[in-house]
Amino acid sequence: MRPHLALIEDDPDFALMCRSYLERAGFTVTWAMDARAGKSVLHESGVDLAVLDLGLPDGSGLELLRALRSTSRLPVIVVSGRGAEADRVAGLEIGADDYLVKPFSQRELVARIHAVLRRSQPPDAPTVVRAGALTIDTAARQASVDGIPLALRPKEFALLELLAGAPGRVFSADQLLERIWGASWQQPATVVEHVYRLRGKLGALPAPAPRITTLRGYGYRLDP
Incomplete structure (x- = not known):
C-alpha cells in the first residue's frame, strides 16, 4: 500500500512542488494550507506521517505538534525556514521525529520520510x-x-x-x-x-x- 502523508504547508507553490514529487515517489498526499485544516487531516484515520511547516497563517506549527503529541505518536517531520539551533531543538523536544531546514532537496525529503517510517515501525518489535x-x-x-x-x-x-x-x-x-x-x-x-x-x-x-x-x-x- 502507498503510505499516506499529511502535508501541512501554507506556501502553495512549495506545497504543490512537494506533493507532485512525493506522489511520483509512491506516496498518497493530503495537503492542508493552515493549522485548522491540518488538525482535521491529522486526526483522519490512515495517515502514516505528517510533514509540518512551522509558519502557518492561523497558528504555530509547534502548537499543532504539541496538541498532536498529547494524543498520538504519529511520525512528524518538521520543515521550516527557521534554522537556528533553538528552533530545531524546540521542535525535536516537543516531539518531531525529524527537522528539515528550507531550502532542501525533494530527494532528501523522501529519504527522511522513509527513514522516519522505518524507525517508527520496527519489525517484530516486542510490545x-x-x-x-x-x-x-x-x-x-x-x-x-x-x-x-x-x-x-x-x-x-x-x-x-x-x-x-x-x-x-x-x-x-x-x-x-x-x-x-x-x-x-x-x-x-x-x-x-x-x-x-x-x-x-x-x-x-x-x-x-x-x-x-x-x-x-x-x-x-x-x-x-
Whole structure:
C-alpha cells in the first residue's frame, strides 16, 4: 500500500512542488494550507506521517505538534525556514521525529520520510521490554519501575527504550544520535543532557531502579 502523508504547508507553490514529487515517489498526499485544516487531516484515520511547516497563517506549527503529541505518536517531520539551533531543538523536544531546514532537496525529503517510517515501525518489535525492575510498554509509550510510572519526554522515552532493549550493551553517543534523533547536526551534548535527565528521574524513584552507566570514551549502557 502507498503510505499516506499529511502535508501541512501554507506556501502553495512549495506545497504543490512537494506533493507532485512525493506522489511520483509512491506516496498518497493530503495537503492542508493552515493549522485548522491540518488538525482535521491529522486526526483522519490512515495517515502514516505528517510533514509540518512551522509558519502557518492561523497558528504555530509547534502548537499543532504539541496538541498532536498529547494524543498520538504519529511520525512528524518538521520543515521550516527557521534554522537556528533553538528552533530545531524546540521542535525535536516537543516531539518531531525529524527537522528539515528550507531550502532542501525533494530527494532528501523522501529519504527522511522513509527513514522516519522505518524507525517508527520496527519489525517484530516486542510490545513490552523488561530490564530488571524496569518495564517499558512500547505500544502505550509508558515506562515504569516496580509499577511506579516514569514521566518521560518523547526523546527520553526513546533513549530509555533503546538502552533497555539491550541491557549491558554499550552505545556510543554517535549511535544514539543516529538511532534516536536521526540527525547528524546534533551534538553529543544532546545525549549527555538526556542521560542526565533520565538518571535524575530514575534516581528519584523510591524503588531501586536500573542505572545508566557511562564508559568514558565508549558510551552508555543500562545496568538492570
